Amino acid sequence: xxxxxxxxxxxxxxxxxxxxxxxxxxxxxxxxxxxxxxxxxxxxxxxxxxxxxxxxxxxxxxxxxxxxxxxxxxxxxxxxxxxxxxxxxxxxxxxxxxxxxxxxxxxxxxxxxxxxxxxxxxxxxxxxxxxxxxxxxxxxxxxxxxxxxxxxxxxxxxxxxxxxxxxxxxxxxxxxxxxxxxxxxxxxxxxxxxxxxxxxxxxxxxxxxxxxxxxxxxxxxxxxxxxxxxxxxxxxxxxxxxxxxxxxxxxxxxxxxxxxxxxx
Numbered sequence: 081x082x083x084x085x086x087x088x089x090x091x092x093x094x095x096x097x098x099x100x101x102x103x104x105x106x107x108x109x110x111x112x113x114x115x116x117x118x119x120x121x122x123x124x125x126x127x128x129x130x131x132x133x134x135x136x137x138x139x140x141x142x143x144x145x146x147x148x149x150x151x152x153x154x155x156x157x158x159x160x161x162x163x164x165x166x167x168x169x170x171x172x173x174x175x176x177x178x179x180x181x182x183x184x185x186x187x188x189x190x191x192x193x194x195x196x197x198x199x200x201x202x203x204x205x206x207x208x209x210x211x212x213x214x215x216x217x218x219x220x221x222x223x224x225x226x227x228x229x230x231x232x233x234x235x236x237x238x239x240x241x242x243x244x245x246x247x248x249x250x251x252x253x254x255x256x257x258x259x260x261x262x263x264x265x266x267x268x269x270x271x272x273x274x275x276x277x278x279x280x281x282x283x284x285x286x287x288x289x290x291x292x293x294x295x296x297x298x299x300x301x302x303x304x305x306x307x308x309x310x311x312x313x314x315x316x317x318x319x320x321x322x323x324x325x326x327x328x329x330x331x332x333x334x335x336x337x338x339x340x341x342x343x344x
Contacts, residue, residue, distance in 0.1 A: 082281065082290075086297025088112065092119055092183075095299050096265055102303040103263045105230070105324040107185040110267075113173040120170045126185035127192070128163040129220050129233045131320060133182060133269075136175030139196075141167050146196040149175065153318050154271045157199035158235060160219050162228060164191045182267060186324040188229035195227060212246040212342070214238050225329065232262075232323040232331065238277070238311040244319075245308045247342045248280075249333035251323075252304030259334035262325035264302035266309070268294050268317065275315025281307045284336070306336050 082102065084095055089112070096108040107126060111119055113135075130139060136149035139161045148159030163169050165188050173179035203218040220233040238244050254261035268277065273296045282289045283305045294300060294309075311317035323331070335343070 082301045082303075083279070083292045083294065084299040084301070086295065088297060090114065092121070096301065100301070102301045103265070105186045105326070106263050106265050106322060108265050108267065108299065108322065109183045111171060111179070111181040111183060113171065113179040115173050115176050115178075117179075118170055118172045120168065122168045123163050123165050123185070125165055125187050127165050127188040127229055127231055128183055128185040129231055129322075130161045130163060130171065131182045131184065131219065131233065132159040133180040135173060135177055135179035137179055137181065138172045138174050139169060141169035141194045144194050146194075147174065148196070148198070150199075153235065153269050154237075154316065157202045157204065157217060158197070158219050159199055160197040160233065162192070162195050162197075162220065162224070164194055166191055167194070182320055184231060184233050184265075184322040186229070186231050190229055192227055192229070197223070208244070208246060211241060212243040214242055214244040221331070228329075230324045230329055232329060233321070235318065235320050238309070238317040240311055240315055241313045243308055243310045247339040248282075248306035248308045248336040250304065250306045250336075251325075251331070251333050253334075254327050258332065260325055260330055260332040261327055262323045262331070264307070264321060264323045266300040266302065267320040268296065268298050268300070269319070270296040271316040271318070275317070276312045277315070277317040278310045278312070279307070280309070281305050
């Protein structure tokens with residue numbers, strides 16, 4: 081199952097686990113805490129990135145303390161904390177509203193130092209044009225080279241009716257300088273929340289050709305293939321994206337040759 085419907089619970093909720101049939105490297109979960117509530121866990125063999133979606137938090141890990149706040153994904157840029165492998169960490173809701181955060185993880189053989197990415201350190205850029213214009217925020221990408229093993233995390237914002245991951249691209253076959261081989265997971269939010277988007281995934285040989293109606297809080301797995309996404313008319317669409325590959329951390333998407341002319 082590539083499309084996982086939203087099912088909110090308090091505390092930690094694992095969405096994509098280690099036993100997933102489609103992905104080998106990525107794990108994903110959501111953390112919801114009431115004011116003054118705490119969550120304690122250990123990263124085990126996984127490096128993790130904790131992304132603040134809404135509220136205020138304090139994160140304690142490896143004798144370090146990080147704190148941040150965010151009104152919401154559509155209001156402010158992200159705050160994130162990198163959690164090394166084999167590290168016990170504690171997350172506390174320090175605000176007066178519900179804390180919403182996401183945990184992205186992937187196996188790592190190396191224990192790096194924890195660090196925080198502040199909103200001013202998020203690299204925001206405009207991508208595309210016309211009705212495939214969108215805003216992309218790199219959170220843990222080039223800025224983390226040499227500081228993490230393989231995890232890559234960012235956010236994308238589609239205006240109503242606009243496409244992203246467009247022209248359609250894929251990254252499921254390694255070819256030096258041409259295409260990276262990376263798994264990916266999308267986590268969506270909509271504004272207003274009752275909105276929806278359309279997530280497509282297909283291959284040139286026709287072995288996969290599917291489209292899904294995605295809603296606020298849904299998750300989608302991208303094991304391979306082209307995967308463009310469109311926001312429904314009248315609704316702004318956000319998705320948190322996380323990637324991991326066996327070979328390296330260089331993001332080299334390969335455009336569908338049939339639609340590459342759009343960049344010309």
